[in-house]
Amino acid sequence: MRRLRIAFRTIIFLILFAFFHYLLPQHDVARVTSTEVIRADFSWYNRMFYAQADSGAAELSNRDLRLINTVRKRSFLLGFIPRDAERVMVFRNEDTGWIWPPYFKFDSSDLQAEAAAVVSTAAEPQWVVITHYGWRNRFFTVFPNAVGIRPIEGPNVYPIPWFNIFFFIFLVFGWALARAMWRQFRERKIDPVLEDVSDAAARVGDEVADRRGRISQWLDTWRSKPRR
Amino acid sequence: MNFVRLIVLAALICTVIYVAVAWYLRSITRERLEKEWAAAHPGRDPVERSADVEAGVEEFKQSLGYRALWLIYVVPVALIAITWFTTN
Numbered sequence: 001m002r003r004l005r006i007a008f009r010t011i012i013f014l015i016l017f018a019f020f021h022y023l024l025p026q027h028d029v030a031r032v033t034s035t036e037v038i039r040a041d042f043s044w045y046n047r048m049f050y051a052q053a054d055s056g057a058a059e060l061s062n063r064d065l066r067l068i069n070t071v072r073k074r075s076f077l078l079g080f081i082p083r084d085a086e087r088v089m090v091f092r093n094e095d096t097g098w099i100w101p102p103y104f105k106f107d108s109s110d111l112q113a114e115a116a117a118v119v120s121t122a123a124e125p126q127w128v129v130i131t132h133y134g135w136r137n138r139f140f141t142v143f144p145n146a147v148g149i150r151p152i153e154g155p156n157v158y159p160i161p162w163f164n165i166f167f168f169i170f171l172v173f174g175w176a177l178a179r180a181m182w183r184q185f186r187e188r189k190i191d192p193v194l195e196d197v198s199d200a201a202a203r204v205g206d207e208v209a210d211r212r213g214r215i216s217q218w219l220d221t222w223r224s225k226p227r228r
Numbered sequence: 229m230n231f232v233r234l235i236v237l238a239a240l241i242c243t244v245i246y247v248a249v250a251w252y253l254r255s256i257t258r259e260r261l262e263k264e265w266a267a268a269h270p271g272r273d274p275v276e277r278s279a280d281v282e283a284g285v286e287e288f289k290q291s292l293g294y295r296a297l298w299l300i301y302v303v304p305v306a307l308i309a310i311t312w313f314t315t316n
Contacts, residue, residue, distance in 0.1 A: 098230040099237075104312040147315060181252040188255055 023101050024167065025133050025147060026079060027159035030072035030089060031125045032149075035116045040065035049134065049142040051094040055106045066093040066108060068115045068146055070130065071122075073155055082158060091132055092143035101133060103147055114149050127155045238304060246300045253297070257288045 041062040042050060053059045067090055074085040093112055096105045105111075120126035128151050134144035261284040265277040288294055 098234040102308075102311065103315050104308065105315045107316040110316075177249070177252075181248055184252055184255050184259075188259070 021078075022135055023133055024164050025103075025131050025161070026144075027161065028070075028072045028079070028089065028130045028132065029082075029127060029152070029155055029157055029159075030070040030130050031122075031127050032068060032070050032115050032119050033088075033121075034069045034119060035112055036067050036069065037064050038067060039063070046140040046142055049137075049140065050092070051096050051145065053095075054108065055095045055097050066112050067091065067143065068093055068112070068130075072130070079161075082156075089136060090143050091130065091146040092134075093146050096145070103133070105147055111146060111149060115146070118149065118151055125155070127152050127157070129157060129159055238308075242301050242304060246297060249300065250294070250297055253294060254285055254288070258285050261285065 039062060040050070050065075053063055070089050070091065071086050072089045074083045074087050075081055076083060093108045093115070094105075095108050096103045098104065118126050118128050128149050130146050131148040131150075132144040132146045135142055136144055258281055261281045262277065265280055269277070
């Protein structure tokens with residue numbers, strides 16, 4: 001039972017971790033090498049990793065997808081420990097619109113123009129911080145979605161994830177509040193009702209027991225004890 | 229159309245949170261008042277206390293802290309506006 005509980009909690013934790021890792025904004029130090037547009041034909045398994053058509057446009061089964069090709073600085077531990085290594089990273093650039101994920105991004109065309117304005121070469125790099133969410137997966141052809149681009153002086157910039165810090169503080173606060181609310185609700189609304197019910201059940205049980213004959217009472221001694 | 233969906237969804241979620249938190253605050257206030265009453269009137273029947281306690285809860289409903297619960301509606305709208313503004 002204990003192991004089952006640990007396994008269950010681990011699975012819940014992993015799902016939540018993946019969910020927030022996909023959803024929350026991350027900052028990459030990178031330089032843009034080019035921008036391009038490809039046609040995207042979505043399949044049933046990678047469709048959910050893309051947003052919808054541009055805000056105000058019609059939703060069709062396939063459409064053009066803006067991409068931003070970059071070389072980014074790699075890091076350990078979700079960006080907390082920087083490294084010197086570099087690797088290419090391709091971002092998509094899509095409107096998230098009004099609903100999901102809640103970035104309320106409508107300016108993917110402008111962002112594409114900003115990205116094109118900071119295109120640079122390895123010899124003369126123009127470093128930028130790219131804010132994005134999502135995952136890159138080569139097997140499913142999935143790209144993280146760029147949300148913002150900010151030019152910086154050099155590659156040794158370590159953006160502090162202020163939003164994520166406040167988000168998790170708020171999450172812990174909300175969790176504590178929900179727990180306290182649930183306990184109060186149980187204490188004031190559910191437990192009194194349960195007590196009434198168990199009192200009534202006990203009264204009924206006494207009456208029934210009085211009417212029973214001796215043999216059935218003796219038989220009862222062989223049954224498991226009733227739960228309290 | 230998506231905008232309408234956002235407003236309806238946000239209003240629904242905020243209302244659920246508002247109702248739950250408002251109930252919780254009233255409930256802990258009531259519990260506190262009951263305990264205070266019991267401490268101030270030792271040995272008296274708890275049935276007598278309900279009028280005093282309810283008056284206290286009504287008073288709490290007029291308080292600034294309880295009215296500040298409207299922030300449950302205001303803050304998400306402000307957050308959406310800020311996110312919208314910073315993203316675009």
